[in-house]
Amino acid sequence: MIDIMIDGLIGPTHHFGGLSFGNLASMDHKKQISNPKKAALEGLEKMKLVSDLGVKQFIMPPPKRPNISFLRQLGFRGRKQHLLKEVYKQSPQLLSVSCSASSMWAANAATITSSTDSLDGKLHITPSNLISNIHRSIEVESTKQYLKQLFPNKTLVYHHPELPMSLPDEGSANIIRLGGEKGLYLMVYGRSLLSHDQQKFPARQTLEATEAIIRNHRLNPDQFLVIQQHPESIDAGVFHNDVISMGLDNLLIIHEKAFIDQENVLSNIQKRYQELTKEPLDIIEIRSNQLSLKEAVTTYLFNSQLLKLVDGTIGMIAPKQCQINHRTFNLIEDIVKSKNRLVRCDYVSVKESMNNGGGPACLRLRATLTEPEYESVCSKYLLIEPLYEKLIKVIDNIYPDHVKIDSVLDKRFLSQVQMCENNIWALFRSLD
Ligand code: SUG
Numbered sequence: 001m002i003d004i005m006i007d008g009l010i011g012p013t014h015h016f017g018g019l020s021f022g023n024l025a026s027m028d029h030k031k032q033i034s035n036p037k038k039a040a041l042e043g044l045e046k047m048k049l050v051s052d053l054g055v056k057q058f059i060m061p062p063p064k065r066p067n068i069s070f071l072r073q074l075g076f077r078g079r080k081q082h083l084l085k086e087v088y089k090q091s092p093q094l095l096s097v098s099c100s101a102s103s104m105w106a107a108n109a110a111t112i113t114s115s116t117d118s119l120d121g122k123l124h125i126t127p128s129n130l131i132s133n134i135h136r137s138i139e140v141e142s143t144k145q146y147l148k149q150l151f152p153n154k155t156l157v158y159h160h161p162e163l164p165m166s167l168p169d170e171g172s173a174n175i176i177r178l179g180g181e182k183g184l185y186l187m188v189y190g191r192s193l194l195s196h197d198q199q200k201f202p203a204r205q206t207l208e209a210t211e212a213i214i215r216n217h218r219l220n221p222d223q224f225l226v227i228q229q230h231p232e233s234i235d236a237g238v239f240h241n242d243v244i245s246m247g248l249d250n251l252l253i254i255h256e257k258a259f260i261d262q263e264n265v266l267s268n269i270q271k272r273y274q275e276l277t278k279e280p281l282d283i284i285e286i287r288s289n290q291l292s293l294k295e296a297v298t299t300y301l302f303n304s305q306l307l308k309l310v311d312g313t314i315g316m317i318a319p320k321q322c323q324i325n326h327r328t329f330n331l332i333e334d335i336v337k338s339k340n341r342l343v344r345c346d347y348v349s350v351k352e353s354m355n356n357g358g359g360p361a362c363l364r365l366r367a368t369l370t371e372p373e374y375e376s377v378c379s380k381y382l383l384i385e386p387l388y389e390k391l392i393k394v395i396d397n398i399y400p401d402h403v404k405i406d407s408v409l410d411k412r413f414l415s416q417v418q419m420c421e422n423n424i425w426a427l428f429r430s431l432d
Contacts, residue, residue: 189210236294
């Protein structure tokens with residue numbers, strides 16, 4: 001099986017809108033000045049590292065922003081410049097929504113399950129509806145188009161439509177696929193639509209959406225477990241499960257406050273994993289006295305990106321914050337030194353994304369493919385050296401490095417954004 005990573009190239013309107021209630025970093029950085037150039041370069045450096053580690057890395061270009069057709073649907077009229085001024089006058093927040101570069105957090109873009117895990121032997125893809133936040137819900141159309149281009153083979157791949165708008169779905173950020181050729185999926189949800197328990201912060205993934213994905217993707221009944229997130233962690237800022245646990249192959253690293261009834265859930269995961277693979281699962285459970293929920297959220301330790309390396313070992317890409325914080329640094333050292341598959345940790349700075357609540361793992365969507373499926377993927381989006389260099393050049397030369405939401409009202413800024421997008425799209429078109 002071949003693991004591929006799909007990262008969203010960070011767009012030139014990246015800014016701090018404070019748009020995600022319950023995502024503490026997004027709330028804390030509202031209205032601060034952002035640096036899209038730095039953001040895009042940081043993202044690209046991470047992709048380069050993944051590729052240098054021997055893992056296939058694909059890129060999703062950013063959608064056009066501001067999203068004028070969305071604003072027109074809401075009744076705004078006139079030429080672009082005038083229309084944007086009117087939006088700002090009526091609602092600066094709506095302007096921010098229409099300019100959000102949130103498609104960078106590709107882990108939320110879709111759920112992709114492997115053909116070796118489904119009853120019909122197909123690779124299944126469902127783009128997420130992301131309806132918990134307006135700025136994220138407007139990503140769906142472009143994501144859908146991209147995924148159809150990336151996976152064009154209709155015999156091997158089943159493209160589902162996004163789920164109905166009544167079932168909030170946040171994609172693979174709440175799913176861990178353990179195992180090898182046959183995967184065991186931990187399908188995590190935050191709340192059921194039928195329960196009315198009040199929490200401080202909203203739980204984003206719904207049980208009903210998770211169950212619908214399981215049915216639509218025809219997942220083998222032996223290969224998934226449905227698990228509820230701990231409400232205490234959601235209220236501490238764990239708006240997706242990938243902020244509190246991570247796993248790959250035979251390794252699961254998890255904070256003790258990730259799931260409800262965690263002790264039983266972990267022993268069930270262990271049992272099911274062994275039944276499926278005939279091998280034990282390595283579970284590393286981090287206690288609150290080793291790392292508090294608060295520290296887990298500020299360092300994003302559990303949002304490190306795990307990678308299956310060429311020699312079968314596991315590598316980890318952790319946010320720089322985890323190197324600076326002594327507790328997380330020591331925890332990582334211990335894990336790397338102890339006897340398990342994880343043998344190396346690289347630290348990356350993805351600060352611009354982190355300040356909006358997105359760490360290394362949020363920035364990528366993972367798919368596990370068979371050889372023929374991999375051969376059928378559209379290769380122009382594969383990050384290879386010449387593409388990497390061309391992208392660096394575009395970003396270095398023309399990306400803005402200083403953005404606040406009212407920057408969009410400036411004609412020169414708007415043309416700069418357009419130039420960035422046109423250059424990037426032209427670059428990918430030239431690879432056709
Ligand atoms: O949906 N932040 C994103 C971060 C997504 C992180 N993804 C995962 N954990 N997989 C979100 O909350 C902030 C945008 C702003 O405030 O401008 C934002 O959308």
